[in-house]
Amino acid sequence: xxxxxxxxxxxxTILITGGAGFIGSNLAFYFQTHYPKATVVVFDKFRSGKxxxxxxxxxxxxxxxxxxxxxxxxxxxxxxxxxxNALDQSYTFDYIFHQAAISDTTAQEQDLIIQTNLNAYEDxxxxxxxxxxxxxxxxxxxxxxxxxSPQSVGVENPGNVYGFSKLMMDNxxxxxxxxxxxxxxxxxxxxxxxxxxxxxxxxxxxxxLQFGHQILADKTPRLFEGSDQILRDFTYxxxxxxxxxxxxxxxxxxxxxxxxxxxxSFQVISDLLQKEFSTNLGTExxxxxxxxxxxxxxxxxIKSTKENLLYTPRFSLEEGIAAxxxxxxxxxxxxxxxx
Numbered sequence: 001x002x003x004x005x006x007x008x009x010x011x012x013t014i015l016i017t018g019g020a021g022f023i024g025s026n027l028a029f030y031f032q033t034h035y036p037k038a039t040v041v042v043f044d045k046f047r048s049g050k051x052x053x054x055x056x057x058x059x060x061x062x063x064x065x066x067x068x069x070x071x072x073x074x075x076x077x078x079x080x081x082x083x084x085n086a087l088d089q090s091y092t093f094d095y096i097f098h099q100a101a102i103s104d105t106t107a108q109e110q111d112l113i114i115q116t117n118l119n120a121y122e123d124x125x126x127x128x129x130x131x132x133x134x135x136x137x138x139x140x141x142x143x144x145x146x147x148x149s150p151q152s153v154g155v156e157n158p159g160n161v162y163g164f165s166k167l168m169m170d171n172x173x174x175x176x177x178x179x180x181x182x183x184x185x186x187x188x189x190x191x192x193x194x195x196x197x198x199x200x201x202x203x204x205x206x207x208x209l210q211f212g213h214q215i216l217a218d219k220t221p222r223l224f225e226g227s228d229q230i231l232r233d234f235t236y237x238x239x240x241x242x243x244x245x246x247x248x249x250x251x252x253x254x255x256x257x258x259x260x261x262x263x264x265s266f267q268v269i270s271d272l273l274q275k276e277f278s279t280n281l282g283t284e285x286x287x288x289x290x291x292x293x294x295x296x297x298x299x300x301x302i303k304s305t306k307e308n309l310l311y312t313p314r315f316s317l318e319e320g321i322a323a324x325x326x327x328x329x330x331x332x333x334x335x336x337x338x339x
Contacts, residue, residue: 259300
């Protein structure tokens with residue numbers, strides 16, 4: 001990964017909640033690689049056998065995402081006041097990257113999602129203010145629901161409780177900013193992120209990875225009907241890390257979209273992967289069971305992100321998939337075939 005900011009994080013203490021997850025673990029290795037004298041604290045619930053009512057795991061954090069990490073690893077739940085108090089008392093943080101969440105858009109447990117995604121965030125925000133630590137947290141493009149493209153902050157219509165919980169986080173952030181807090185607070189609405197270290201999200205991993213493994217298994221990729229007309233703003237993980245790191249030094253606190261601004265179809269993903277793997281398996285189309293709450297077109301308006309975070313996406317879909325293919329192959333051999 002490139003160096004994305006002129007901030008020197010050496011000697012700083014950095015908290016990454018959800019640090020054993022997809023984006024969090026990539027952040028942990030970014031800081032370890034570029035700032036070896038930083039103290040990086042990964043806080044994660046880690047997975048157990050517990051599942052949600054939809055059958056998906058309740059927590060996706062996995063130790064394999066942290067193999068090679070040399071910082072501090074703490075197993076804890078952001079809903080546990082004692083665990084948060086221990087963090088508060090044991091460290092003085094300079095930066096908090098809050099990635100922990102229930103991010104499953106098909107989850108139905110409204111109580112648990114609101115508690116985890118919204119209320120626990122405010123508890124962490126109070127710690128950030130006490131420590132004078134800049135807060136950078138994961139919001140989501142799911143806040144927009146079926147809002148017209150390109151999606152812009154201020155025009156939201158979430159179609160599920162996950163998107164609602166993230167919108168409420170953003171509203172809470174604005175209320176704190178309106179009070180004149182002395183730290184910077186940046187919420188990042190990530191759009192359809194894909195790339196290394198997402199495998200352990202299981203069924204909620206990107207379709208780039210899922211299609212890739214279907215193709216490597218010599219299976220015809222299964223797409224929802226009309227997938228050539230379902231467009232999403234697919235964003236490679238390195239661009240997400242770029243935006244997240246640059247959010248440490250914003251020109252202005254607030255909520256920002258993180259995407260490419262160039263939506264592409266699921267059909268194109270399947271076709272690009274088949275080209276990369278030199279296969280011609282065609283496509284199987286299946287009905288979309290989520291059509292009533294589905295985002296059929298996402299496109300991030302990144303004008304303010306460019307202006308205030310100095311963010312410029314580097315990876316087109318073609319470039320992102322090409323960069324990801326070796327990892328997709330490696331995972332297939334090590335985890336799928338031998339799992």
